[in-house]
Amino acid sequence: MNSNEKEKQVIIQEINKWRESKLLPSEYCDFLLNLYSSGSNAPKKETKKDTKSNGKSSLPRILTIIGFVIVVAIGIYFFLNFTSFHPIMQMTILGIITLACYVVTSIYYKHSNPYIPLISHSIASVLLSVFVLRFLFLYGLDQDISSVHISFLFVFVVWLIMSIALRHPIIFSFGLIGLTVLYNQVVTQQVPSESIIEPQLYWVPVALITCWLGYALYQHKKQHQYSYILLFSSFLYFFMPEINLGWLSRSFSSIQESLALKIIILFILFFIGKSVLRSQVKQTEV
Known part of the structure; x- marks a missing residue:
């Protein structure tokens, strides 16, 4: 055995030690062994282990795909047969799906793709309103105005809280719009339609x-x-x-004075606020 072959054997032994101690990835060790031994000393057992590990790593993906297919199949079944279920069963299904969507949103709300949590949050918000509507119809409360107002007050407040917690301003906007419409209905029921003074006390x-x-x-x-x-x-x-009165009376003349007064008040408040902010900035700089 000449000196070159001895050097190769020493190098091969060192590479095998690197493999055993995992100083280098097995792919690099295989490449070096093939380079110095022309493929004769390449370990076959390790490649089998690699194939086994690859098989094991692909197992979670297969299970995930199977689970997804099962969930989709169950969802399609419930969707097609939803109306044939008992009303309480329908509400239970809606509640579980709504809760699941909120859980998914809370898990993925920091995901790199922002559309995944936004879509699941939107679905949860819609399903929550459907759940409340189904509850009202099931117990015959859909004709009770107070029950409807209280129920949707709950829905919109949940939208606001969850949108702040999960950082979705779009859902927050819809929740605020819902509260505005709900509050406006209550005010219009309490205040005469042609009054301009009393609504100011509410708004x-x-x-x-x-x-x-x-x-x-x-x-x-x-x-x-x-x-x-x-x-x-x-x-x-x-x-x-003014918006309500102008919409109901279809006349701009009935709200001109009130609009002019409020615009003047806004300008005064704007300049006062501007001066206050400037003084605060100067104090912080000093």
Whole structure:
């Protein structure tokens, strides 16, 4: 045995040690062994282990695909036979699916693809409203205005809370729109249709509270989108009595004075707020 062959044997032994101690990946060791021994000393047992490990790594994927197919099949079955189930069974299915969608959203809300949690959150929100509607029809409460208002108040509040927790401003906007429509219905039932003074007592305080909440959320960097939505909503609430009266009376002349007064008030508040913000900025700089 010449010196070159001895050197090759030493190198091959070292490579085998690297393989056993896992200093290098098995693919690199195979390549080096083939390079120095022309394939004669390439370990066959290790390749079998690699194939076994590859088979094991593909097993979770296969199980995931099978599970997905089973879930889809069950979903299709329930969808096609949903109306034939007992009403309580229908509500149970809706509740489970809604809860599952919220769980999926909470798990994947930091996913690299933002559409996955948004879609599941949207489905959960819609199913929650369907669940409440089914509950009202099941127990004959759909004709009771108070029950309908309370039920959908619950739905929209859940939308708001979950949208803030899961960081979906779009769902937050829809929840706020729902609350606005609901509150507007309550106000129109309590206030005469041609009155312009009494609605101010309902809407102006709400506008101020919403504006304060928007300003408070603006102090947090991660809540700017919600603050913009609330500030815009407060502006809308401030003029909601005029919007309602103008829509009902179909006449702009009946709300001209109130609109002019509110616009003047807004300009005054704008300049006051601007000066206050400037003074705060100067104090922070000092």
